Amino acid sequence: MNRKKILIAKLGLDGHDRGARIVCRFLRDAGMEVIYSGRRQTPEMVVNAAIEEDVDFIGISILSGAHCELIPLLMDILKQSGMDVSVVVGGIIPKNDFDLLYSSGIKTIFSPGTPLETIKETLERD
């Protein structure tokens, strides 16, 4: 049985990881393989982990407001690595910043209040 695999990580100086851990638990219970690589990751660390674990998705949790810097940087490093993986983003992302993030190549933004079921369905559909 081929389960989907997701790497969940927090970029930059953002210590609030309760949301990320809740998503981890939910996706595990939904039958996925979840790797949580923790807080204070750099984009390079995330890409390297994604390569080594050969994940289907990267899920970034970011509540610090640094998403306009860090997400495009991540997508850039990901492109250069040659690794093919969908990136989804959750956390505090103002609607004004959606265009910038989507144009960097991410798949979906999950705003606060997104039901966990929706996250699961989005990943299963891919």
Next chain:
Amino acid sequence: MKDDLHALICQMKNHSKIALSRLISITEKEPDRRKDILSLLLPIETSPFILGITGPPGAGKSTLIDRLIHYLKKEYNKIFVLAIDPASRHTGGAFLGDRIRMKTHFLDDNIFIRSLSDQWLEKGLASIIYDLIYIIAVAQYDLIIIETVGTGQSETEISNTVDMTVAVTTPFHGDNIQYCKAGLFEVSDIIVLNQCDRSMPETYSQEESKGIFSLFQNKSNRVIKTVAIKNKGIPELAHCIQTLYEEFVINQLFEKKRQTRSLSHLNAILNNEWNIRINHFFKEKTDTSFIDVMIKQNPYTLAEEIIPEIFHH
């Protein structure tokens, strides 16, 4: 579009992490291709040192590995860590939480960390571990660290797979009666007593700690106390591993271990084939008449009747 195995193996030999990672995934997800993969890899010309780190959950294995790698890097060029965590018995999903303890090595080109869910390992250590060892060896890693949770069958099975077994425990995981029991500690080459900085339980005493390791009468030098998160005892552990490695070389033990490993590999493949047949058999026997017979009859007699049928499936 199927991945081209030849191309992947070639890239992997040239140190491509993406290729190695892909090949590991194919081995996990496409069991029908394992035979082809091994055909392309054999004969293996390199012989990496395979170190098993096992022990009860929460003992500190992953943290210990993270600290230990800093010292082992001096002896080994490329290190691969295979971290195995349990899969949910209900959903099959898994939370693979070993990698998070090894952040200090995330950007090292010569270190590769891969998490593996133990859904593959239901009946002891399944054949996949042995397949991965071959792949990682061909990718030129000279040290492979396999981390497993030391419970159930995999607890002692690990010693048939690796060259050296290190069991990690804490003063809170048992008293000297516990350590008399067969299992993990009798198959281990080195015992690590981690988290030694925490205040000891009232029942713990110096006498207890001597009693705990009475199993190791002549090998008290193979019991190491550590506080992994503070890096205490880690240089001593690295030194102990290296010393023991040299002893193994002198006593020519590595050849014997390779033979044990090959035997276990074949055993695992045969067991897997057999289990697949048994599962097919049960899937087909859904009619109530079979269940009626099963409930009434002596199961040993019934099994004798069924075995030829399963064998010729």
